[in-house]
Amino acid sequence: MKIIRTIDELRKQVKQWRREGLSVGLVPTMGYLHEGHASLIYRSYKENDRTVVSDFVNPTQFAPNEDFESYPRDIEHDAQVVGDNGGDVIFNPEPDEMYTDGFCSFVDMTGLTEELCGLSRPTHFRGVCTVVTKLFNIVQPDRAYFGKKDAQQLAVIKRFVKDLNIDVEVIGCPIVREADGLARSSRNTYLSKEERQSALIIPEALETGKILIQSGETDTHKIVRAIADRIETEPVAKIDYVKIVDAETMQQIEKIDRPALCAVAVYIGKTRLIDNFFTEDIKENAE
Numbered sequence: 337m338k339i340i341r342t343i344d345e346l347r348k349q350v351k352q353w354r355r356e357g358l359s360v361g362l363v364p365t366m367g368y369l370h371e372g373h374a375s376l377i378y379r380s381y382k383e384n385d386r387t388v389v390s391d392f393v394n395p396t397q398f399a400p401n402e403d404f405e406s407y408p409r410d411i412e413h414d415a416q417v418v419g420d421n422g423g424d425v426i427f428n429p430e431p432d433e434m435y436t437d438g439f440c441s442f443v444d445m446t447g448l449t450e451e452l453c454g455l456s457r458p459t460h461f462r463g464v465c466t467v468v469t470k471l472f473n474i475v476q477p478d479r480a481y482f483g484k485k486d487a488q489q490l491a492v493i494k495r496f497v498k499d500l501n502i503d504v505e506v507i508g509c510p511i512v513r514e515a516d517g518l519a520r521s522s523r524n525t526y527l528s529k530e531e532r533q534s535a536l537i538i539p540e541a542l543e544t545g546k547i548l549i550q551s552g553e554t555d556t557h558k559i560v561r562a563i564a565d566r567i568e569t570e571p572v573a574k575i576d577y578v579k580i581v582d583a584e585t586m587q588q589i590e591k592i593d594r595p596a597l598c599a600v601a602v603y604i605g606k607t608r609l610i611d612n613f614f615t616e617d618i619k620e621n622a623e
Contacts (some may be wrong), residue, residue: 358385362477381422396464576601
């Protein structure tokens with residue numbers, strides 16, 4: 337396993353693999369890898385001959401008041417995680433390698449990016465779409481792996497891959513959770529011991545929603561209200577959103593009569609955490 341810092345070197349490496357007839361998987365990350373990332377890397381290892389893991393805190397998806405500078409970074413730890421899970425290369429460029437002087441070209445989207453996280457982070461998905469498109473162009477992978485915790489991001493990426501005719505298979509992988517149910521996230525490190533305990537209200541509230549749906553409730557307003565009421569029992573929790581949307585279009589729906597996504601974003605103290613579940617996964621588990 338090796339660390340590559342430049343686009344030219346990475347392209348040379350991938351071309352060499354292609355000459356050898358090898359398939360290539362890509363796992364885009366912002367580093368500070370945890371078990372959720374490890375599961376993506378390992379799946380790519382199982383399904384491809386070679387795996388590239390990008391390790392790049394992307395400045396274009398952070399607003400000026402967000403945590404770009406303080407976002408956790410630890411390339412030595414990340415290299416260990418990548419190596420242990422079958423990855424072959426870490427692509428760890430500097431921002432000026434990805435965004436050269438005078439950079440002014442972006443990939444943008446309407447519709448899917450205007451709900452959920454797009455409401456409170458209006459520039460976020462333009463940055464995501466741009467950097468992922470650049471990674472796809474640089475690596476030209478056969479398959480790319482993303483976690484379902486970032487469900488809106490996954491839907492956005494699948495959409496622009498389809499719209500722009502990018503030849504890559506986008507694969508969504510299950511959320512990896514701590515033993516107590518909290519979704520794995522690099523931002524969990526921001527939480528104090530007390531906040532970490534308080535954050536458990538998020539998976540507990542989502543479980544309330546799942547139980548309602550399993551009992552036959554289809555009115556999204558009732559389900560959303562029950563989830564929000566549960567979150568609001570925790571004094572340090574502040575809701576950004578609780579919504580149920582069409583799983584493909586990300587538009588709010590009144591009734592669960594199609595595959596849907598129930599998604600939440602909650603501030604625990606100053607830390608914004610997201611979590612979700614897909615209604616289709618509930619049905620599969622029930623069966």
